[in-house]
Amino acid sequence: xxxxxxxxxxxxxxxxxxxxxxxxxxxxxxxxxxxxxxxxxxxxxxxxxxxxxxxxxxxxxxxxxxxxxxxxxxxxxxxxxxxxxxxxxxxxxxxxxxxxxxxxxxxxxxxxxxxxxxxxxxxxxxxxxxxxxxxxxxxxxxxxxxxxxxxxxxxxxxxxxxxxxxxxxxxxxxxxxxxxxxxxxxxxxxxxxxxxxxxxxxxxxxxxxxxx
Amino acid sequence: xxxxxxxxxxxxxxxxxxxxxxxxxxxxxxxxxxxxxxxxxxxxxxxxxxxxxxxxxxxxxxxxxxxxxxxxxxxxxxxxxxxxxxxxxxxxxxxxxxxxxxxxxxxxxxxxxxxxxxxxxxxxxxxxxxxxxxxxxxxxxxxxxxxxxxxxxxxxxxxxxxxxxxxxxxxxxxxxxxxxxxxxxxxxxxxxxxxxxxxxxxxxxxxxxxxx
DNA sequence: GCACTTGTTGTACGAACGTCCAACAAGCAA
DNA sequence: TTGCTTGTTGGACGTTCGTACAACAAGTGC
Numbered sequence: 001x002x003x004x005x006x007x008x009x010x011x012x013x014x015x016x017x018x019x020x021x022x023x024x025x026x027x028x029x030x031x032x033x034x035x036x037x038x039x040x041x042x043x044x045x046x047x048x049x050x051x052x053x054x055x056x057x058x059x060x061x062x063x064x065x066x067x068x069x070x071x072x073x074x075x076x077x078x079x080x081x082x083x084x085x086x087x088x089x090x091x092x093x094x095x096x097x098x099x100x101x102x103x104x105x106x107x108x109x110x111x112x113x114x115x116x117x118x119x120x121x122x123x124x125x126x127x128x129x130x131x132x133x134x135x136x137x138x139x140x141x142x143x144x145x146x147x148x149x150x151x152x153x154x155x156x157x158x159x160x161x162x163x164x165x166x167x168x169x170x171x172x173x174x175x176x177x178x179x180x181x182x183x184x185x186x187x188x189x190x191x192x193x194x195x196x197x198x199x200x201x202x203x204x205x206x207x208x209x210x211x212x
Numbered sequence: 213x214x215x216x217x218x219x220x221x222x223x224x225x226x227x228x229x230x231x232x233x234x235x236x237x238x239x240x241x242x243x244x245x246x247x248x249x250x251x252x253x254x255x256x257x258x259x260x261x262x263x264x265x266x267x268x269x270x271x272x273x274x275x276x277x278x279x280x281x282x283x284x285x286x287x288x289x290x291x292x293x294x295x296x297x298x299x300x301x302x303x304x305x306x307x308x309x310x311x312x313x314x315x316x317x318x319x320x321x322x323x324x325x326x327x328x329x330x331x332x333x334x335x336x337x338x339x340x341x342x343x344x345x346x347x348x349x350x351x352x353x354x355x356x357x358x359x360x361x362x363x364x365x366x367x368x369x370x371x372x373x374x375x376x377x378x379x380x381x382x383x384x385x386x387x388x389x390x391x392x393x394x395x396x397x398x399x400x401x402x403x404x405x406x407x408x409x410x411x412x413x414x415x416x417x418x419x420x421x422x423x424x
Numbered sequence: 425g426c427a428c429t430t431g432t433t434g435t436a437c438g439a440a441c442g443t444c445c446a447a448c449a450a451g452c453a454a
Numbered sequence: 455t456t457g458c459t460t461g462t463t464g465g466a467c468g469t470t471c472g473t474a475c476a477a478c479a480a481g482t483g484c
Binding site: 425426427428429430431432433434435436437438439440441442443444445446447448449450451452453454 | 455456457458459460461462463464465466467468469470471472473474475476477478479480481482483484
Binding site for chain 4: 230231232233235238269270271272273276
């Protein structure tokens with residue numbers, strides 16, 4: 001880590017790697033370091049210094065790329081959410097063209113790695129804690145939620161659900177998946193990830209077969 | 213507030229009220245102050261100093277009653293959860309003896325004041341952020357979750373649901389309610405509290421009528 | 425080679441944090 | 455009244471936080 005040399009002033013520092021990175025790559029490495037710190041130490045341990053140490057970078061560099069921890073957490077959330085979205089897309093792709101199979105793959109993937117991981121919980125919590133006080137982060141959440149629900153509405157429509165029912169069914173299934181995911185993270189011994197998937201598919205069947 | 217006199221040492225302080233309270237009452241006032249701070253300032257503003265100021269008490273007193281912020285947050289969560297539980301009990305009482313009406317009252321109450329309030333979100337988030345790192349808090353969550361689910365299983369059994377189905381149905385409905393509640397707090401313009409209740413009742417009908 | 429630009433460093437600084445503790449004040453027993 | 459117990463105070467202390475900034479090093483163009 002080469003941190004014990006810090007007692008010397010700043011004119012001989014050949015022992016520390018000075019590497020200039022592409023701005024995007026540096027941002028990405030900070031985002032990933034932030035995700036690792038959140039996963040390992042939780043919200044309480046998520047500080048500029050901890051993230052800089054994790055990224056192998058000096059503390060000042062964090063402020064050079066992000067206006068503060070909040071902005072970094074928001075980008076970390078967006079980054080992980082993109083990974084989650086990609087994993088679901090891959091599951092839909094793998095499920096083939098049958099609408100029903102695609103719908104089931106959607107909920108099944110929500111409880112499989114890398115999504116159903118307690119390590120992601122701290123990132124979600126850190127983001128949620130900013131929603132009510134920062135309007136731009138509230139907007140980010142609105143957009144993410146709307147995107148998730150719109151995709152689900154599309155899958156339900158493919159399964160032949162009438163348009164007037166789409167909205168409420170999608171809200172219900174989104175809430176069910178999120179609730180199961182949250183409780184799986186918080187009380188992992190209450191039920192398993194496999195059971196969560198089975199419960200969600202079962203509820204899906206009930207919600208899509210009932211007339212209204 | 214009488215805080216500007218702090219430059220003087222500690223031998224003339226007649227201007228500050230010194231009131232000795234019952235230990236339980238003092239604990240309760242600190243818990244309520246913690247809840248107010250969380251509601252007003254969010255997780256980030258929840259410090260020993262802020263809570264002491266809110267309670268009209270010196271910072272040192274917080275440490276006299278609680279081992280730290282974590283313990284105070286845990287007790288605040290338990291306190292609010294007890295209020296939520298009492299509100300649901302009252303709704304069940306008011307619903308009469310019909311099992312179906314009682315079950316619907318259960319979910320309806322979950323989205324009515326004082327439960328469906330964004331001000332509670334920060335308390336929940338502060339508690340959740342401790343679950344994965346503090347085993348005694350994880351246990352507290354397990355117990356609260358088990359209690360909630362057991363009550364729901366009881367209501368479902370009264371409605372005639374066969375015993376083998378109780379567990380999964382209760383997990384699903386609990387997750388649905390929690391997910392709707394969370395998303396209502398985070399994106400309040402996505403749907404209203406009334407719609408959340410209606411969606412939950414609708415899903416309830418689908419989940420309880422489907423054979424399996 | 426030599427300026428010039430700019431990503432990066434390490435430290436310094438003030439503010440806020442949790443904790444600690446000697447001093448103090450109210451109630452109670454005698 | 456007097457002495458004792460104990461809830462309560464307010465400031466001291468060391469730590470950690472986020473931010474700011476001058477110094478430095480790697481590219482880049484000339």
